[in-house]
Amino acid sequence: MIDGIGDYLAGVLIVIGALFALTASIGLLRLPDVYTRMHAASKAGTLGSCLMLIALAVHIGEFATTLRALAGVVFFLLTAPISAHLLAKAAYSAGYRMWQGSVSDDLAETATASKKNGPFAADR
Amino acid sequence: MMSGTAFLNICTIFALGVLTISFLLVVVRVLKGPSLPDRILALDMLVAVAIGFIAVLGVRSGFTLYVDVAIALGLVGFLATVAFARFVMSGGVDGNKEEAEKERP
Amino acid sequence: MIPFRNELILALVWVAISGSYSVPNLAFGFAIGWVVLFLVREQLQATKAVIRPVALLLLIALFIKELVLSAFKVAKLVLSPRMDIKPGIFAYPLKVDRDFEITLLANLITLTPGTLSVDVSDDRRTLFVHGMDCSDIEQARRDISQGFERRILEAFR
Numbered sequence: 001m002i003d004g005i006g007d008y009l010a011g012v013l014i015v016i017g018a019l020f021a022l023t024a025s026i027g028l029l030r031l032p033d034v035y036t037r038m039h040a041a042s043k044a045g046t047l048g049s050c051l052m053l054i055a056l057a058v059h060i061g062e063f064a065t066t067l068r069a070l071a072g073v074v075f076f077l078l079t080a081p082i083s084a085h086l087l088a089k090a091a092y093s094a095g096y097r098m099w100q101g102s103v104s105d106d107l108a109e110t111a112t113a114s115k116k117n118g119p120f121a122a123d124r
Numbered sequence: 125m126m127s128g129t130a131f132l133n134i135c136t137i138f139a140l141g142v143l144t145i146s147f148l149l150v151v152v153r154v155l156k157g158p159s160l161p162d163r164i165l166a167l168d169m170l171v172a173v174a175i176g177f178i179a180v181l182g183v184r185s186g187f188t189l190y191v192d193v194a195i196a197l198g199l200v201g202f203l204a205t206v207a208f209a210r211f212v213m214s215g216g217v218d219g220n221k222e223e224a225e226k227e228r229p
Numbered sequence: 230m231i232p233f234r235n236e237l238i239l240a241l242v243w244v245a246i247s248g249s250y251s252v253p254n255l256a257f258g259f260a261i262g263w264v265v266l267f268l269v270r271e272q273l274q275a276t277k278a279v280i281r282p283v284a285l286l287l288l289i290a291l292f293i294k295e296l297v298l299s300a301f302k303v304a305k306l307v308l309s310p311r312m313d314i315k316p317g318i319f320a321y322p323l324k325v326d327r328d329f330e331i332t333l334l335a336n337l338i339t340l341t342p343g344t345l346s347v348d349v350s351d352d353r354r355t356l357f358v359h360g361m362d363c364s365d366i367e368q369a370r371r372d373i374s375q376g377f378e379r380r381i382l383e384a385f386r
Contacts (some may be wrong), residue, residue, distance in 0.1 A: 001192050005128070006128070007129060007131060007132040008126030008128055008131055008132075009137070010132060010135075010183055011128075011131050011132045011134070011135030012135070012138045014136060014179075014183060015133050015135050015138060015139055017139070017176060017179075018138070018139035018142040018143050018146075018176060018180070019140070019142060021143060021146045021172065021176050022143075022145060022146040022149075023181075024146070024172070025145075025146035025147075025149040025150045025153075025169060026149060026172070027148075028149065028150055028153045028165070028166060029149050029152060031189055033147055034162050034165060035161060036162045037162065037165055038165060039151075041165055041166075041169045041172070043139050043169060045168075045169050045172040045173075046172065048172065048173075048176060049172045049173075049175040049176045049179070049198075051142050052139070052175070052176045052179035052180060053175070053191075053194060054177050055179060055183060056179040056183055056191060056194075057191075058189065058219055059132075059182075059183045059186075060182075060186070060188055060191075062188065065188045065191055068195070069191045069194075071195070072191065072194055072195040072198065074197055075195065075198060075199075076175075079198070082202075082206075082208060083168060083178060083202055083209070086164060086205070086206055086209040086210075086213075087161060087164060087168075087205060087209045087212075088203075089209075089213065090161070090209040090210070090212040090213035091129045091159075091161035091212060093213055094212050094213065096159055096161055106147070107227040119130040122178075
């Protein structure tokens with residue numbers, strides 16, 4: 001890697017990633033209910049940590065390690081939506097209500113049906 | 125024009141400060157709750173911020189080992205969130221009873 | 230069809246992550262991959278998906294663009310002094326019907342602007358999506374079906 005350019009790129013990526021992490025945590029504090037907070041954490045948070053890992057990959061610039069760091073990035077991109085989705089589903093089926101400013105809830109009529117069968121009725 | 129190393133040094137110090145602030149903000153959410161899913165979500169976010177910390181420390185120190193630490197921490201955080209979510213789903217808590225206090229932004 | 234294709238993919242990922250490129254390590258990864266796939270064999274169903282590489286690349290490109298856009302959107306929303314949001318859950322009728330396509334679509338939706346998939350109906354025909362801005366539900370539905378769902382159908386059909 002050309003001397004210097006990698007350093008500049010890594011520095012810029014780190015700063016952007018850290019700022020995304022900061023916006024995600026501000027969102028976590030300011031947004032009104034658990035579902036809207038999930039938006040902040042699952043998008044800005046994931047992108048933040050992924051950018052910082054990419055910066056690490058760029059900085060080290062050694063094939064085996066870079067490949068590993070990129071595998072880590074793919075791994076986070078795969079797992080972040082799964083955990084957000086599972087947590088949203090769990091919170092909804094446990095009965096945590098949405099913020100009163102919410103405008104629509106198409107799940108309300110089906111939720112009672114799935115509760116009767118118990119959680120994970122579809123899995124089995 | 126400053127050298128790449130000096131620029132990177134400033135960037136990492138700035139990022140460490142920003143990450144510390146966001147870490148504290150997320151801790152406030154863990155303490156405040158108000159409901160269990162909020163706390164689980166905040167713990168998930170703590171793991172993401174910690175991964176950011178590890179990546180920045182890896183850039184500062186140049187140890188390649190930090191990549192493995194970040195991946196392992198991501199894996200543990202994901203499994204913890206999934207386990208918590210299954211606990212919430214299996215009726216470990218009742219969201220209707222745990223009255224979530226309504227707060228406007 | 231290559232025999233043990235999934236085991237081989239897992240073995241290659243194992244070699245990449247463990248960082249030691251040797252034949253014994255590849256064999257070890259293959260063994261672990263076989264055990265893992267043996268454990269989940271009941272959940273896996275044989276899929277005869279055709280993968281179109283160009284369309285798949287377009288899907289990945291669209292995904293990265295949307296992820297960056299969505300992070301900026303969340304950032305803008307969070308930092309604006311007066312948060313003006315209309316969150317809500319809307320039902321989305323699925324055109325894709327295979328399990329892995331639904332999974333992929335749900336994950337992609339979660340990482341895109343203002344939407345987060347919450348649940349899928351038992352008959353696998355409706356996806357329940359939590360939207361940050363539900364003032365125009367029809368528009369949100371159109372965005373999903375014109376964007377990701379179309380690209381998924383192009384990539385795997």
